[in-house]
Structures are given as C-alpha cells and as structure tokens.
Amino acid sequence: MSSDLKLTFIDRLRILRETRFGAFVPVLLALAAIWTYFGIAVPIWDYWGDSDAESIRFIFLSSRNIYNLFMQSAVIATLAVGITVVLLLGDIDLSAAATAGVCAALLGVLVLAGVPAWIACLIVMGVGIVMGAAQGVLVAYVGIPSFVVTLAGLLGFQGLMQKILPTGNLNVGDPFIRGFARVLLPETAGWALATACVLIFAVLNLRKQGQRRQKGLELESSVAVWGQVTFFGVLMFATVATLNSYRSVPLLVVLLMAITTLVGWVTTSTPYGRSIFAVGGNQESARRVGMNVKRIRVSAFAIVGLMAAIGGIFGASRFGSVSYTAFAGGSLLLESIGAAVIGGTSLFGGRGSVWNAILGALVIGSLGNGLDLSGASAADKLMFSGAILLLAVAIDAVSRSGSTSS
Amino acid sequence: MSFKNTTVGHPAPPPHLRVSGIHKRFGGVHALRGVDFEVARGEVMALVGDNGAGKSTLMKVLAGAHAANEGQFFIDEAPVNVTTPNDANGLGIQIVYQDLALCENLDVAANLSLGAEPVKSGWRFLPHLLRPLDDLEMEVKAKNAIDRLQVKTLQSVRAKVGGLSGGQRQAIAIARAVGADCSVVMLDEPTAALGVAQTRQVLDVVKRLRDTGHAVIYISHNMRDIFEVADRICVLRHGGNVATWRTENTTPDEIVVAMTRGLDAGANNVV
Ligand SMILES: Nc1ncnc2c1ncn2[C@@H]1O[C@H](COP(=O)(O)OP(=O)(O)OP(=O)(O)O)[C@@H](O)[C@H]1O
Ligand SMILES: [Mg+2]
Numbered sequence: 001m002s003s004d005l006k007l008t009f010i011d012r013l014r015i016l017r018e019t020r021f022g023a024f025v026p027v028l029l030a031l032a033a034i035w036t037y038f039g040i041a042v043p044i045w046d047y048w049g050d051s052d053a054e055s056i057r058f059i060f061l062s063s064r065n066i067y068n069l070f071m072q073s074a075v076i077a078t079l080a081v082g083i084t085v086v087l088l089l090g091d092i093d094l095s096a097a098a099t100a101g102v103c104a105a106l107l108g109v110l111v112l113a114g115v116p117a118w119i120a121c122l123i124v125m126g127v128g129i130v131m132g133a134a135q136g137v138l139v140a141y142v143g144i145p146s147f148v149v150t151l152a153g154l155l156g157f158q159g160l161m162q163k164i165l166p167t168g169n170l171n172v173g174d175p176f177i178r179g180f181a182r183v184l185l186p187e188t189a190g191w192a193l194a195t196a197c198v199l200i201f202a203v204l205n206l207r208k209q210g211q212r213r214q215k216g217l218e219l220e221s222s223v224a225v226w227g228q229v230t231f232f233g234v235l236m237f238a239t240v241a242t243l244n245s246y247r248s249v250p251l252l253v254v255l256l257m258a259i260t261t262l263v264g265w266v267t268t269s270t271p272y273g274r275s276i277f278a279v280g281g282n283q284e285s286a287r288r289v290g291m292n293v294k295r296i297r298v299s300a301f302a303i304v305g306l307m308a309a310i311g312g313i314f315g316a317s318r319f320g321s322v323s324y325t326a327f328a329g330g331s332l333l334l335e336s337i338g339a340a341v342i343g344g345t346s347l348f349g350g351r352g353s354v355w356n357a358i359l360g361a362l363v364i365g366s367l368g369n370g371l372d373l374s375g376a377s378a379a380d381k382l383m384f385s386g387a388i389l390l391l392a393v394a395i396d397a398v399s400r401s402g403s404t405s406s
Numbered sequence: 407m408s409f410k411n412t413t414v415g416h417p418a419p420p421p422h423l424r425v426s427g428i429h430k431r432f433g434g435v436h437a438l439r440g441v442d443f444e445v446a447r448g449e450v451m452a453l454v455g456d457n458g459a460g461k462s463t464l465m466k467v468l469a470g471a472h473a474a475n476e477g478q479f480f481i482d483e484a485p486v487n488v489t490t491p492n493d494a495n496g497l498g499i500q501i502v503y504q505d506l507a508l509c510e511n512l513d514v515a516a517n518l519s520l521g522a523e524p525v526k527s528g529w530r531f532l533p534h535l536l537r538p539l540d541d542l543e544m545e546v547k548a549k550n551a552i553d554r555l556q557v558k559t560l561q562s563v564r565a566k567v568g569g570l571s572g573g574q575r576q577a578i579a580i581a582r583a584v585g586a587d588c589s590v591v592m593l594d595e596p597t598a599a600l601g602v603a604q605t606r607q608v609l610d611v612v613k614r615l616r617d618t619g620h621a622v623i624y625i626s627h628n629m630r631d632i633f634e635v636a637d638r639i640c641v642l643r644h645g646g647n648v649a650t651w652r653t654e655n656t657t658p659d660e661i662v663v664a665m666t667r668g669l670d671a672g673a674n675n676v677v
Contacts, residue, residue, distance in 0.1 A: 289521025
C-alpha cells in the first residue's frame, strides 16, 4: 500500500514536471539553494562563529534586501527576456547591453536637450528596434553568423555610446524617467493586482480544463492544474507581501511583469511565436512549411533591440544617471545572457521561455547581492557566477535526459 | 511524353499535375536535367531510381521547397507557378519529405499543424500572425489525423516529437501531409523506418488516397511495395527520365535494369 502511494506520488511529480511549470524546476532549485545559503546558512554560520553577536541577523532574506534584489535584477531581466527570444531561434545577441547603453545615453542627451521625456522614450525605443533589426538583416539576408554580427555590434555600439557621452557619465533627473523606478503602487493596489492576476490565471486554467473535457481531449491531472494555480498564487502573494512590508510594489516590477507576460504570450500562444520555436527546432522544416525564416529572424532581433532600449530606460531610471560602465562596458551583457541560460533556455535554439529568464535574472541578482552582503571580492563574485551557470545548465541537462528516457 | 488511353486495367485519366523540362542545379551539381513528370487523379505514380538519381530533388521542386532553374508546371493543363512552399500548398500539393522535416522540440499536435496553425475566431484587429493560437483545435485535429492512421503506439498528441521512435515520426509526417486538404500527395520513402505492420498501413493509406481521387506520388526502393500499389512507374536516372511503364506491363527485373543501366537505345516502353 505504502509503495503504491509512493509510486503515484512520483508519477504525480513527473506529471507536474511535464506541465508548463516543469521547466521551472531546475532554476527554482538553483534559486532555493542560493537563498538558503545566503539567507539561512551564512547568518547561522556567522552567529556561531561570532560569540559577541546577540541574535541571528537574516539580512539577505529581509524584505528590504529582497526589494533591492528585485530592483537590481530588473534591468538584467529586461535584457534577458529579449535575449531569450533570439536564443529560441538558435542565434545569440552579444550587443544587447551595448544597445541598451546607446539607447540610455541617447535618452539622457534628448532629455537634456529639452525633448519631453515620454517622446524621448518612444524615440529611444524606435532606435533600439532599428539597431536590432539592422543586425537581424545582416544575419538573415547577408548570412553572417549572429555571433559575429552582434560581436561587431557590441564593439561598434560601445564606441557609439562613448561618442554620445564623451564624459562617460550623464545625470538623468527627469521626474518622468525617474518615475519608473521611484513610483510605488499603493499597498492595496498591489494586493488587488496580485488577486486579479491569480484569479485570471485560475479562471483561464480551469476554463481550458473544461474545454478539454468538452472536446474529449486528454485532461491535465487536477493535481497539476491546482498545483499550478496554488504555486502561482503563493508566489504572487508572497512577493506582494514581502515588497509591501518594506515599501510597496514598485512600478518597475509591475512594468517588467507586464512586458514579460506580453512577450511570453506572443512567443508561446501565437502563430508568430510558434514559428520562432519552429525555426529554432528545425529551420529547414520551418522553411518548407512556408514560414518566412528571414523575416522571423529580423523581427526577433528587432524585439531584442526593443527590449534593450527598454532596459536602457529602466537602467537610467534606476541609477538616475547613464554611465558607460553601467551598460556597454560593464558586466550587464554576460549577466543577462547568463540569466537566460540559467533559466534553462537552450543555446541551440527551440527550447526555453521568457519566464525562465526572469527567474534566471533573479538567480544572478541574488548571487551578486548575497556575495556583496558577505563581503566577497569582485573576483569571488565572478568565479561564483561561473560555477552557478555551470551548475544550472547541468541540472537542466540531467533532468532533461531523465525525462526523455522515461 | 504523350499519354495514350489504350491500356487495360485502370482507365488512364488526363494528368492532374504535370511538369516538363525541369532543370535544377546546385552550384556545379546538375541534379535534374530536363525531367518530365506527370500524375493523374486517382492513380499512384511510383518514382524510382538509384541513390542520387534526383527523386527527392524532383519532389522538392514540386513542393516548392526548391525553385526549379527551368521548367513548366501545369495543374489540369493550366500553367501555374511553383517557387515557394506556399505556392504548392495553395495548389493542394502536400509532401512527406524523406527527412520528415519535423520539429523535434515541438509536440505532435504542433508539428501536425505547423505553418497552418488554427487561430481563435475574433481578434480580427490583430494581424494573423499575432492572433491567439487555438491549441485545443490543434489537438483535436491531430487526434483525428493520428486516429485515421491508426498509430496505436502513440500515447499522446502532446508528446514531444524528439522523444518518439523513427516509425512514429514517419507516421506523424504522413499524417501531416494526409491531414491537409489537398489533391496531390507525394511520399518520399515513407516506409523506410517502418515495421511490417506499419508498412502495411501506409500502403493502405496510399490506396485509400488513390480511391478518394488524390494524385499520389510514391517513392520507394522496395519493388514489392511498388508493384503492389503503383499504377505507373517512372524511372529516373542521373537526373533524367528513363521511361514510364504501366505496372501491369512490366516486371521488377525490367525496372531494376532500367534504374541501374538505363534503356538500350531504341527500346521504348513509354506509355
Ligand atoms: N541541397 C543540395 N545541395 C547540393 N546538392 C544536392 C542537394 N540536394 C541534392 N543534391 C544532389 O542532387 C542529386 C540528387 O539527389 P536526390 O536527393 O534527389 O537523390 P535521390 O534520388 O532522392 O536519392 P536517394 O534514393 O538516396 O534518396 C545528388 O547528386 C545530390 O548530391
Ligand atoms: Mg531521396
């Protein structure tokens, strides 16, 4: 009897793993490991090692730090979402951070010149799209590998950013732009938003289940459906509760979630998104069923360009300034590619999701934040990031080979 | 190639799809050198030839996957243009590629409606590419297509194609071509990876397609299968026509000789 129960439990776990949330398991494990380490293990270790300490201080898991963590990860996450789209095609974009830098610099200069901030934002987003699409044209129509095109883009745009910002630094004080990172939702609005999201999520899931029953299609197990809804609900409410207990939900986080929802929906639930996955999976098949592979590729690069521009705007908003090192010249590029890959998006195309990129960005952000808190050097941070990247990809590889052989 | 309505057996109808003078070059490789080919509704035309004879290339040209360098296309004797897969689709030409052309990262249902995904009604303000997919409809269609082919070993249309066996994949590729609304179905070695029972089923599908008035082109290296299903047999060699026989007027030996050595000058068995 008990072995029966055990079997079905594992079966249920496996069923859960095969659902939409299944792909989140490795990156969630990585996140849980990092949070446990920095949030619980390190403080306890410090407490034991230091006889003067009066009580354990859980700095990492404090609501203030988690708020900061979200804000720190937001720019990385924005870029990672865009990069995920090209990774799905089997391409890569090394120029995303430099594009973000050019866009942020341009934004600063435009606002300084007296252009209304919202118009400047739109202009900059247009510029980002053009920069991305131009590289996409070189990849798709001229046939240069994306690695080379975007490497050239990286160098060229770094130079361009320095041309726009000869001093390498420009303060952005415009209230509209600063608003993205500064405006906080009222606490009740945060709760209302979370409730609405969870309700919509639950209704959509249950309605789909009902339609499946009606059409005689195989049903998802109700454990999986309710598991998804519960999981999503807990995640949403825990996030809002944590953010509210420090300040409240920042507009930046809401915007990021909204954009990710939109990109996620486009990539998974439209013919366009399906064609991205098809090209990533088997470009020749996609071509043979009549998909316009070249145009799809250009559009995907345009999306990265747009996301990079938005990342640039968010960055300028959060830092209150545009500097060369914060964008083009710093670690932003590798962190955002790392975020996408840690999230579980394959570098070979056809597998991944933008939500995983968000979680990947949280992993990278948590790692940096935790190491900063424990006073690690920049050298330690780099080595740790490398190890985590490897570990995350390894978890993914292992869990994937397990699931295909079963 | 003239078509004489003289033989006994199946009445020979006029060609539905006809091409003539097809040339296809891949850089220096001259893969098709002025090939003529035709197929009528309600018949199975077998296409045979040695490895590298140009069979698959001819099929890809007919399906619009490769654009011919020269040559004319006719549907019911009206000239048409086929340079892209969409052209061929629009003319009702469907193909099972030799390499199957499936996306392993997508599930069975997604593969079956690849390139022709159903979208939900409404949402007219959005361009077609950005309307929500009707994935339930997709699954229903996939289930019907799979049921028709009787792929019993396939458990779920939501399984990723990457995890399926070679035979299951082949069945899916066939289901994709057969499931679409079409008048011409081309099968490029559809039974290469199949067991005895599955091969039987594919041959039955081919016969059913013929009986429902489709024009079927069947490529295979298996003479037994060919002599079982084909009404006519067209032999290619080195990218050119050798000849076309009615099945009842020839033997496997004659076909094998024609495939490997071509015809002796003067011999003419063309119908
Ligand atoms: N994409 C391509 N690029 C270059 N050459 C090609 C290409 N496709 C086919 N060829 C050449 O065209 C010729 C015909 O190939 P094709 O695939 O049509 O042969 P086939 O008759 O289908 O052979 P098989 O029985 O082995 O499938 C071969 O010499 C092949 O090398
Ligand atoms: Mg072939």
